[in-house]
Amino acid sequence: MPGAAACANATQRAALQLLPVSVNGTGKPLARAGRHGLGSAVVVYQHPLAFLLGLEGVALLRAHAGDGFDREFVNTRIAEIRALLDQAPTLGGGLELGELSAADGYRLWSAAYDQAENPLIDVEQPVVREILGQLPPGTALDAACGTGRHAEYLTELGHQVMGVDSSPEMLVQACQRVPHASFAAGDLHQLPAADETMDLVVCALALTHVHALRPVMAEFTRVLRPGGHLVAALSSPSSNQPPSVGAACSSSALIYAIRV
Numbered sequence: 001m002p003g004a005a006a007c008a009n010a011t012q013r014a015a016l017q018l019l020p021v022s023v024n025g026t027g028k029p030l031a032r033a034g035r036h037g038l039g040s041a042v043v044v045y046q047h048p049l050a051f052l053l054g055l056e057g058v059a060l061l062r063a064h065a066g067d068g069f070d071r072e073f074v075n076t077r078i079a080e081i082r083a084l085l086d087q088a089p090t091l092g093g094g095l096e097l098g099e100l101s102a103a104d105g106y107r108l109w110s111a112a113y114d115q116a117e118n119p120l121i122d123v124e125q126p127v128v129r130e131i132l133g134q135l136p137p138g139t140a141l142d143a144a145c146g147t148g149r150h151a152e153y154l155t156e157l158g159h160q161v162m163g164v165d166s167s168p169e170m171l172v173q174a175c176q177r178v179p180h181a182s183f184a185a186g187d188l189h190q191l192p193a194a195d196e197t198m199d200l201v202v203c204a205l206a207l208t209h210v211h212a213l214r215p216v217m218a219e220f221t222r223v224l225r226p227g228g229h230l231v232a233a234l235s236s237p238s239s240n241q242p243p244s245v246g247a248a249c250s251s252s253a254l255i256y257a258i259r260v
Contacts, residue, residue, distance in 0.1 A: 047070040047094030049084060056081050120205065121149075122231045128204060129153055131231050136198030141223060142181075144189055144206030148174030153182045159200065164191055188216045200229050207234040 054079050063069035069094070084091075128150065137158035142151040145163030147170055154161045161181035165171050171183050187190045188210060201220045210216050220230050223237070 018248070021125060045094055045096050048091045049088050050089075050094070052084055053081060056084070079256050120235055125149070128202070128231060128233055132157060132200075132202070135200060135229055139197060140200040140202065141191065141193055143191065143199045143201055143203040145174055145183065146170045146206075148178040148181065148183075150204055151183075153177045154200075154202065155180050162193065162198075164193075189219060191219055191223055195222055196225045198223045198228060199225055200231070202231045202234040204231075205235060207232060 059069075059077050060074065063074050082187040132153065134151075139152045139161070140159035140161050142148070142154065142161060142163040145151050145165045146167075148163055151161045151163040151174060161178070163171070163174050163178070163181055163183040165174065165183070166185065166187055168185065171185060173182050174181075184192045188206065199222055203220070206236055207213060207216065220232075224230065
C-alpha cells in the first residue's frame with residue numbers, strides 16, 4: 001500500500017487539463033453501484049403477461065398522445081388486454097431472478113463479450129482510441145481491462161501494457177487476446193502497481209460499478225507518474241457530470257482525458 005504522504009503529494013499535483021471530446025449515442029449504466037469493487041446488477045421479476053400488457057400499454061399511450069391512432073385502434077387494444085387477462089393461466093408463471101452480481105454477470109458474459117453487439121462500446125471505443133493515438137508510448141495500465149480490447153490497442157501503439165481486472169474469466173480472454181501484455185487480478189481500489197510507475201491509465205466503462213469515485217481516482221493518481229495521463233470513459237446521464245470537471249458528454253457516455 002502507498003504511504004499517506006505519497007498519496008497526498010500525488011493528489012496535490014493533479015491539476016486537471018482536459019482534451020475536448022465529442023460523444024454521441026445512447027446507453028444505460030449496467031449495474032447498481034456496490035460498497036466496494038463491483039456492484040450488483042438488479043435483474044427484475046419477469047412475467048410473460050406483464051410483458052404483453054406492457055406492449056399494449058405503450059400502444060395505448062401512443063394513441064393517447066395523438067400519434068394518429070383512431071377509436072377502433074384503442075378499442076381493439078382494450079379488447080386484447082381483456083383477452084390476455086382471461087388467458088393469463090395459460091401463459092405460465094413469471095421468473096424471479098433476484099440480483100445478479102456484476103462479477104457473476106461478467107463471468108457469464110466473458111465468452112461472448114467481444115462478439116456481442118454493444119452500442120455503448122461503438123460510441124466509446126473510437127473516441128478513446130483517438131485520444132490514445134495522441135499520447136506517446138510508455139508504460140500503460142488498463143484498469144478493469146475486461147477482455148483486453150484497449151490493452152490490445154495500447155500494445156499496437158507501442159506501450160508496455162499491464163491489464164488489471166477482478167474477473168478471472170475476463171482475464172483468461174485478455175491473456176489469449178493480448179499475449180504480449182501482462183495481466184493481473186486486482187481491484188480498482190488497490191491496483192497491483194507501484195507508486196508513480198505508469199505513464200498512462202485507461203479505465204473504460206467500469207466506473208459505473210464504483211460507489212465512490214474519490215478513492216479510485218486517488219489510486220489512479222498514485223500509480224501515475226508526474227505528467228502522466230488518465231483516460232476514463234463511463235456510462236452516465238449527462239446530469240451526473242461532476243460540476244468541477246469539464247468534459248464532453250451525452251445521455252450515454254462521459255469521456256475524460258486528464259493530465260496529472
